[in-house]
Amino acid sequence: MNQYDQFKEIIKQAKAYEYAMTVVGWDSSTEAPKGAFARRAEMMGELRKQVLKLKTSSDYQHLVNYLLQHEDELSTEELREIKKAKKTLDKTIKIPQNEIIEYGKLIQLSQKDWEFAKANEDWDGFKGTLAKIIDYNRKFIDYYGFDMEPYDVLLDDYEEGMTMKDFDQFFNTLRVELVPFIKEVLANKKVDEKPYINAKYKASKQKEFCTYLMDVFAFNQDKGGMKTSVHPFTWNTHPSDVRFTTRYLENYVFSSIFAAIHELGHATYEQQIDEKYNDTLLSGGTSMGIHESQSRFYENIIGRSKSFWKTHLPKLKKVFPRQLKDVDVDSFYEAVNRAEASFIRVEADELTYPIHIMLRYEIEKMLFNKEIEVDDLPQIWNDKMEEYLGIRPKTYSEGVLQDVHWSAGLLGYFPTYALGSAYAAQLYYTMKKELNLDELISTNNIKEINNWLQEKVHKFGASKSPKQILKEVTNEDFNAMYYVRFLKEKYTELYLK
Amino acid sequence: MNQYDQFKEIIKQAKAYEYAMTVVGWDSSTEAPKGAFARRAEMMGELRKQVLKLKTSSDYQHLVNYLLQHEDELSTEELREIKKAKKTLDKTIKIPQNEIIEYGKLIQLSQKDWEFAKANEDWDGFKGTLAKIIDYNRKFIDYYGFDMEPYDVLLDDYEEGMTMKDFDQFFNTLRVELVPFIKEVLANKKVDEKPYINAKYKASKQKEFCTYLMDVFAFNQDKGGMKTSVHPFTWNTHPSDVRFTTRYLENYVFSSIFAAIHELGHATYEQQIDEKYNDTLLSGGTSMGIHESQSRFYENIIGRSKSFWKTHLPKLKKVFPRQLKDVDVDSFYEAVNRAEASFIRVEADELTYPIHIMLRYEIEKMLFNKEIEVDDLPQIWNDKMEEYLGIRPKTYSEGVLQDVHWSAGLLGYFPTYALGSAYAAQLYYTMKKELNLDELISTNNIKEINNWLQEKVHKFGASKSPKQILKEVTNEDFNAMYYVRFLKEKYTELYLK
Numbered sequence: 003m004n005q006y007d008q009f010k011e012i013i014k015q016a017k018a019y020e021y022a023m024t025v026v027g028w029d030s031s032t033e034a035p036k037g038a039f040a041r042r043a044e045m046m047g048e049l050r051k052q053v054l055k056l057k058t059s060s061d062y063q064h065l066v067n068y069l070l071q072h073e074d075e076l077s078t079e080e081l082r083e084i085k086k087a088k089k090t091l092d093k094t095i096k097i098p099q100n101e102i103i104e105y106g107k108l109i110q111l112s113q114k115d116w117e118f119a120k121a122n123e124d125w126d127g128f129k130g131t132l133a134k135i136i137d138y139n140r141k142f143i144d145y146y147g148f149d150m151e152p153y154d155v156l157l158d159d160y161e162e163g164m165t166m167k168d169f170d171q172f173f174n175t176l177r178v179e180l181v182p183f184i185k186e187v188l189a190n191k192k193v194d195e196k197p198y199i200n201a202k203y204k205a206s207k208q209k210e211f212c213t214y215l216m217d218v219f220a221f222n223q224d225k226g227g228m229k230t231s232v233h234p235f236t237w238n239t240h241p242s243d244v245r246f247t248t249r250y251l252e253n254y255v256f257s258s259i260f261a262a263i264h265e266l267g268h269a270t271y272e273q274q275i276d277e278k279y280n281d282t283l284l285s286g287g288t289s290m291g292i293h294e295s296q297s298r299f300y301e302n303i304i305g306r307s308k309s310f311w312k313t314h315l316p317k318l319k320k321v322f323p324r325q326l327k328d329v330d331v332d333s334f335y336e337a338v339n340r341a342e343a344s345f346i347r348v349e350a351d352e353l354t355y356p357i358h359i360m361l362r363y364e365i366e367k368m369l370f371n372k373e374i375e376v377d378d379l380p381q382i383w384n385d386k387m388e389e390y391l392g393i394r395p396k397t398y399s400e401g402v403l404q405d406v407h408w409s410a411g412l413l414g415y416f417p418t419y420a421l422g423s424a425y426a427a428q429l430y431y432t433m434k435k436e437l438n439l440d441e442l443i444s445t446n447n448i449k450e451i452n453n454w455l456q457e458k459v460h461k462f463g464a465s466k467s468p469k470q471i472l473k474e475v476t477n478e479d480f481n482a483m484y485y486v487r488f489l490k491e492k493y494t495e496l497y498l499k
Numbered sequence: 500m501n502q503y504d505q506f507k508e509i510i511k512q513a514k515a516y517e518y519a520m521t522v523v524g525w526d527s528s529t530e531a532p533k534g535a536f537a538r539r540a541e542m543m544g545e546l547r548k549q550v551l552k553l554k555t556s557s558d559y560q561h562l563v564n565y566l567l568q569h570e571d572e573l574s575t576e577e578l579r580e581i582k583k584a585k586k587t588l589d590k591t592i593k594i595p596q597n598e599i600i601e602y603g604k605l606i607q608l609s610q611k612d613w614e615f616a617k618a619n620e621d622w623d624g625f626k627g628t629l630a631k632i633i634d635y636n637r638k639f640i641d642y643y644g645f646d647m648e649p650y651d652v653l654l655d656d657y658e659e660g661m662t663m664k665d666f667d668q669f670f671n672t673l674r675v676e677l678v679p680f681i682k683e684v685l686a687n688k689k690v691d692e693k694p695y696i697n698a699k700y701k702a703s704k705q706k707e708f709c710t711y712l713m714d715v716f717a718f719n720q721d722k723g724g725m726k727t728s729v730h731p732f733t734w735n736t737h738p739s740d741v742r743f744t745t746r747y748l749e750n751y752v753f754s755s756i757f758a759a760i761h762e763l764g765h766a767t768y769e770q771q772i773d774e775k776y777n778d779t780l781l782s783g784g785t786s787m788g789i790h791e792s793q794s795r796f797y798e799n800i801i802g803r804s805k806s807f808w809k810t811h812l813p814k815l816k817k818v819f820p821r822q823l824k825d826v827d828v829d830s831f832y833e834a835v836n837r838a839e840a841s842f843i844r845v846e847a848d849e850l851t852y853p854i855h856i857m858l859r860y861e862i863e864k865m866l867f868n869k870e871i872e873v874d875d876l877p878q879i880w881n882d883k884m885e886e887y888l889g890i891r892p893k894t895y896s897e898g899v900l901q902d903v904h905w906s907a908g909l910l911g912y913f914p915t916y917a918l919g920s921a922y923a924a925q926l927y928y929t930m931k932k933e934l935n936l937d938e939l940i941s942t943n944n945i946k947e948i949n950n951w952l953q954e955k956v957h958k959f960g961a962s963k964s965p966k967q968i969l970k971e972v973t974n975e976d977f978n979a980m981y982y983v984r985f986l987k988e989k990y991t992e993l994y995l996k
Binding site: 015018045226 | 511512514515516518519520522525530531532533535537538539542543545546549720721724726737739742777
């Protein structure tokens with residue numbers, strides 16, 4: 003066996019453990035009884051230990067280093083794989099084992115601390131924990147010793163190749179172009195109340211419609227399925243087993259519909275990746291941002307379009323004849339595209355959503371540039387909220403305590419949420435040159451859109467970087483103006499005409 | 500670390516792999532999409548390989564052998580555990596690796612062969628495969644080199660300590676006592692047709708009643724749950740995560756009800772085992788027979804009793820008011836206890852069921868004593884059927900081809916099915932001296948019965964042998980006459996008075 007094959011052998015063994023842990027994770031999130039978890043944590047700990055052992059073994063380290071020194075023996079994809087392996091390896095072995103363990107314990111406890119703090123408006127009780135998390139991350143970045151700015155190390159974790167320079171440019175564009183536009187839109191807010199939005203929609207009926215949506219989006223149910231969970235998510239072990247969840251709020255039918263469409267976007271990406279990557283480190287979607295671009299494409303560009311509801315409102319009315327009696331497409335299209343200034347990111351509409359992300363990016367950047375400390379967060383948060391959206395949180399849970407991410411150690415992650423929508427818009431304007439989207443949507447041919455995405459984006463898995471994909475598909479580097487253009491076109495039409 | 504602790508370390512690691520594989524198995528049986536399975540088989544193969552490697556490693560072998568030679572350093576339970584380990588180890592390492600692999604492949608294919616043969620009445624196409632399976636098993640028994648009769652080796656696999664001598668005595672009792680009694684009962688068969696038995700019962704409503712049954716049997720839903728699958732089964736990783744399935748046939752409501760009660764019996768056993776055995780080889784129920792005694796106790800002794808339906812028919816009538824209008828407890832009690840001569844084991848009633856098992860036992864015994872060969876099976880099967888139940892199969896699928904077991908290599912397994920009911924009866928007559936079952940059932944206090952079973956049977960897991968449990972609980976060795984007595988009392992009352 004040559005060195006690359008030996009490397010593959012180790013990867014395959016680790017993949018088997020990870021496969022099993024992934025299935026256990028699905029079970030945990032969707033049905034395991036609460037009594038299962040203590041023992042489960044022990045058993046998963048044992049498996050994680052084995053994966054870590056494999057992926058830090060001296061055999062593995064030698065192979066990775068050997069292969070990096072013999073680039074000429076590798077194909078482009080193999081080299082990309084080995085470089086990915088090296089990056090992960092460096093991050094794993096450069097941090098002292100005891101600090102990894104301490105940090106792991108901290109993160110387990112901190113999420114409970116955060117839950118408590120959020121429920122009790124207890125920022126003072128939580129800020130110490132958050133400061134510890136930030137300190138650990140600053141320290142880990144030092145250990146890595148990469149020749150990069152600290153925050154860039156975190157950003158690159160979630161979006162390969164994207165730096166503060168790129169994100170500054172992105173968010174500056176949003177600040178200049180979008181913030182004033184949003185103010186204009188919100189000032190013109192129509193006060194047409196639509197009581198059907200919060201009417202009662204039975205969960206089992208919502209499920210019927212979400213099942214219909216799987217067919218509409220040509221989701222392959224031989225290779226996947228839909229279930230229910232508290233927080234909607236997409237899950238996969240390989241392209242032939244991709245599942246997603248939605249949730250049914252009986253007083254807000256849009257929640258299950260748009261969660262299902264969003265997750266279908268993620269799930270279709272995973273289903274359409276070439277199976278040849280299964281046993282490599284190039285399996286799965288290439289980045290958080292590209293992944294989110296697919297879910298947002300489905301959710302916003304397709305799912306909140308007028309063509310979509312022209313085609314599918316009749317079905318929804320059939321499922322809910324009483325609630326949607328007399329509702330026409332125009333009203334419904336407005337309803338699913340309401341814009342308003344609001345405090346909570348996860349409830350924000352398509353237009354104001356990126357502003358919530360911009361705020362978080364700016365704060366994280368200042369934290370890792372050491373311009374501010376944890377104590378400053380609530381004030382800065384509220385000031386920015388007021389500056390960008392004209393509203394000021396009255397409680398911590400409406401402001402700085404609203405998201406789980408920081409308590410889970412997810413720092414540098416938020417920006418990919420806005421990036422996804424911006425990527426989606428750039429892809430959209432390219433796609434429009436080749437496909438008649440409105441027609442495909444109206445004739446129930448979303449399969450054609452899927453095919454386009456498969457050929458241009460999906461099938462490559464992680465074998466290309468996000469930047470490479472965007473450049474090759476759109477003939478251009480990432481350009482935030484497409485996103486601005488998309489939102490301005492849509493919301494001018496909706497609100498300013 | 501002393502040797503026993505080192506042994507435990509290896510077991511714990513293997514348990515983590517097995518835990519994960521068990522969860523994957525649950526997912527496979529209850530929801531994985533069909534596309535998932537090819538990759539899944541590969542990944543599970545990888546994990547099985549690791550478990551095998553661990554449990555045949557020279558470290559492990561040395562530890563087991565060392566510990567066996569130092570019995571005095573071990574507690575009774577530890578010694579029992581090491582002996583179990585040794586038995587499995589011997590069976591694993593004494594068979595040449597290539598034959599294990601060949602046999603594994605054969606078994607995978609043979610189940611498909613059997614499915615095809617059964618669907619097409621193609622005994623001739625299947626008998627060669629079955630002969631190969633029998634030959635492999637005969638050969639493996641030779642490899643083990645145990646000082647036992649060949650069929651005893653197989654019997655012991657599923658019911659520790661039970662030999663042909665024991666089973667001969669058991670089935671002779673049934674043959675002498677039960678066969679003539681059954682003929683008498685069947686001759687007196689009441690012809691009172693009950694059309695409600697096969698009325699249409701909506702699956703979702705059946706589910707509602709089965710959910711109610713979980714409460715009736717005091718099943719702890721914080722540590723378990725119910726789902727749907729093609730063949731009902733119970734599944735567990737440890738006492739705090741025990742789940743079971745049932746299935747809903749819309750034209751036969753008894754199927755879901757008694758499957759649920761049966762599986763609740765298995766599931767309650769697993770839930771009530773002491774968690775201290777989690778990391779040992781003494782976790783889980785002690786044998787197939789004892790397990791089946793718990794499910795049959797629930798299903799037949801509780802679930803088909805008059806007290807049970809006096810208490811719960813009102814609820815069932817509430818769920819199915821139209822179908823069960825005018826049905827009274829006496830009629831319903833008769834309905835759930837119909838006895839008739841029938842060809843198919845899995846559809847047989849409580850009274851004739853053991854006769855189906857006796858027939859299989861006698862045939863397997865002759866096969867492994869080399870008194871007959873595979874070619875003789877259909878004729879012998881049909882002759883015995885005629886002799887014991889007075890009916891003669893007209894097709895292979897009604898006779899020798901009906902069960903999946905042999906094609907899956909499960910030889911020596913069938914007898915435990917009858918043994919379970921017989922154990923249950925023996926436990927029942929002991930329990931009756933201490934508890935007023937009818938009263939506990941009528942006052943919705945099955946929890947008390949569960950407590951009794953926990954103290955006497957469940958909590959010990961596999962730390963005691965089946966024979967030991969029976970002896971300690973009932974103050975007697977296994978005695979088939981309790982089973983005969985139970986059936987005669989019940990069916991005399993039902994059919995002969």
